[in-house]
Amino acid sequence: MIYVNGRFxxxxxxxxxxxxxxxxxxxxxxxxxxxxxxxxGPLQDCYDVNGLNIxxxxxxxxxxxxxxxxxxxxxxxxxxxxFSFTGLGSVLISHKVMTIHxxxxxxxxxxxxxxxYWWYKIMTPLAVKTSQHIITVSNYxxxxxxxWYPFVRQDHIHVAYNAADQRLFHPLPQTIKPTExxxxxxxxxxxxxxxxRLVEAFAAITDCQLYIVGSNxxxxxxxxHDAKSYNNIHYLGRVSDEELVRLYNEAVGFISPxxxxxxxxxxxxxxxxxxxVLASDIPASRxxxxxxxxxxxxxxxxxxxxxxxxxxxxxxxDRQALQTAGLENAKRFSWTEAAxxxxxxxxxxxxxDTI
Numbered sequence: 304m305i306y307v308n309g310r311f312x313x314x315x316x317x318x319x320x321x322x323x324x325x326x327x328x329x330x331x332x333x334x335x336x337x338x339x340x341x342x343x344g345p346l347q348d349c350y351d352v353n354g355l356n357i358x359x360x361x362x363x364x365x366x367x368x369x370x371x372x373x374x375x376x377x378x379x380x381x382x383x384x385x386f387s388f389t390g391l392g393s394v395l396i397s398h399k400v401m402t403i404h405x406x407x408x409x410x411x412x413x414x415x416x417x418x419x420y421w422w423y424k425i426m427t428p429l430a431v432k433t434s435q436h437i438i439t440v441s442n443y444x445x446x447x448x449x450x451w452y453p454f455v456r457q458d459h460i461h462v463a464y465n466a467a468d469q470r471l472f473h474p475l476p477q478t479i480k481p482t483e484x485x486x487x488x489x490x491x492x493x494x495x496x497x498x499x500r501l502v503e504a505f506a507a508i509t510d511c512q513l514y515i516v517g518s519n520x521x522x523x524x525x526x527x528h529d530a531k532s533y534n535n536i537h538y539l540g541r542v543s544d545e546e547l548v549r550l551y552n553e554a555v556g557f558i559s560p561x562x563x564x565x566x567x568x569x570x571x572x573x574x575x576x577x578x579x580v581l582a583s584d585i586p587a588s589r590x591x592x593x594x595x596x597x598x599x600x601x602x603x604x605x606x607x608x609x610x611x612x613x614x615x616x617x618x619x620x621d622r623q624a625l626q627t628a629g630l631e632n633a634k635r636f637s638w639t640e641a642a643x644x645x646x647x648x649x650x651x652x653x654x655x656d657t658i
Contacts, residue, residue, distance in 0.1 A: 304380070305649060308373065308387040309341035309357065313364035315541075316349045317491065318568055319404055322440070322465055323388035324350055329642035331355055335649075337386075340376055342368045349544075366422070369393055384435070384649060394429045400648070401434045403427070405565025405587075406447045407495055414494040428452060436648060438463050440566040443586040447565075463645060465568045466636035471544055472575040474630075475552045485512035486611070487554035487578070489547070489569040490561065492519045497560040497583070497601050504607035506533050511615055513558075514550060516542055551576035556614055559583060560601050567591050571636055574629030579622055581614055595632035597625065 311323040330337060331354050339355055343362045346352060361372035369387075374395040377385065385392065385399040392401045406427075412420045431437060431452055437460045439445050445460050486505075490496040498515065505513045513536045542550070551557065557573035557580050564587040573580050574595060582588040583601035599610035617625070 304383040305335065305337035306377075306383060306385045307337055307339045308369065308385060308389075308392055309339035310364055310369050310373075311389045312339070312341050312346045312350050312352065312357075313344060315347055319389040319402075321568065322402075322404070325466070325468060325638045326388050326463070326642055326645065327355060329638040330646065333639065333642055333646060335642075335646050340373060342372070366391075370395065370426075386645075388438070391423075391426055391430045392434070394426065394433050397433050397435070399434050400436045400438060401430050402438045402440075403431075403444065403448055403565075404440050405444050405563070406451050407563045407565070409451055410447075410563060411495065431455060435459075436461060438645070440465055441587050441590050443590055444565040461644070461648060463641040464636050465566045465571065466638045466641065467568070467571040467575040467633055468638065469575050469633070472548055472551065472572045474577040475548065477552075481553040483512050484510070484555055485514050485553075486556045486558055487514050487516065487550050487573070488558050488560070489516045489572070490559070492517050495561060495563045497562045500601065500604045500607055501558065501560040502533070502536055504604050504611060505536055507608060508535060508611055508615070511535070511555065511611075512537065514539055514554070516540070516547065516550065547572070548576060551578045554578050556581060558611070559588065560599075560607060561585065561588070562601050564588060570596070571633050574633040577626050577630055579614070579625040580629055581610055591636075592629075593632055595625070595628035 307327060311320045314320055316324065327339065339357045340360050341357055342364045343359050344364060360376045361368055370393050374393050377396060383398060385396050387399060388402045390402060392399045408415050408420050408423050437448065439448060439460060439462055442462055445462055448455060448460055449457060488501060492498060516539045518541045551573050557578045559567060559570055559582045561567065561583050564585060567587055570580055570582060570588065570591050580592060580596040582592055582596040582598055584598040585601065597610060597614060600606040
């Protein structure tokens with residue numbers, strides 16, 4: 304019997320929750336029988352749970368439920384496996400498969416609150432040691448896991464890429480042109496996303512606006528980047544998926560200045576909408592984007608500015624070539640393929656090293 308830790312359904316849909324949700328939907332479409340275990344209480348409206356088998360067990364939606372309450376559900380249950388697609392999973396459950404999206408908290412502790420850092424520093428290796436397999440989202444993250452946790456067997460780590468839902472993220476027919484020329488950035492507002500340098504770089508751009516979609520999270524230390532004094536930089540906060548698709552379609556380009564990523568799903572969302580991409584020259588971005596993006600050094604504000612200026616002066620032919628390359632690149636990634644390889648893992652078949 305296959306179970307999924309459904310705590311993610313009680314939380315707003317950010318990157319890791321989106322991953323868990325789409326993996327579950329894809330497994331359901333592939334007719335894999337599985338059950339999601341959720342705490343009592345309301346589920347977030349952003350999830351369409353039609354077709355998903357959900358059982359409610361216990362109250363609360365915190366780490367306490369995941370670590371201490373959820374294990375009681377599995378007392379006496381044999382021949383089952385429990386997937387945690389957003390992270391840790393309970394260290395008291397040994398018949399589990401956990402997901403590690405990245406290990407940025409180990410690489411850069413200063414980016415995170417002390418509570419978050421110490422919780423994951425202590426709990427992650429315990430969860431790793433009590434897991435049958437580990438799923439991660441890129442070959443880069445796999446190498447990071449092996450570097451930080453050398454006790455893990457390489458063949459116990461399987462890469463299941465993110466993907467953009469192309470039923471949602473796709474080019475729209477242009478009926479109304481945007482009122483102003485703008486570039487788009489989408490990410491949580493935390494230090495590793497590097498918005499302080501992006502804001503500084505974009506402040507000197509006079510012929511284009513910058514729209515930033517995202518919000519703060521208590522897990523991260525806040526970064527000092529005050530864009531209020533710049534007329535060409537606008538924070539939009541969280542937006543609906545439908546609004547995000549519109550922004551991807553209307554933007555002249557998408558820019559990701561991140562210093563560290565395990566994957567970088569907005570890169571694929573932008574490409575799937577036909578939005579040309581500028582990305583940090585970091586391993587995960589290279590793995591995800593390949594030759595379908597323009598790269599820059601995210602540690603150098605001048606390099607970011609020069610990349611923006613270069614992009615804004617591209618010919619229509621070069622811009623179209625970048626757009627076409629992005630659309631083709633996004634097709635390399637599929638939730639269905641990721642879910643199928645996870646199913647193969649459950650059934651004891653030999654999944655490829657990269658899912």
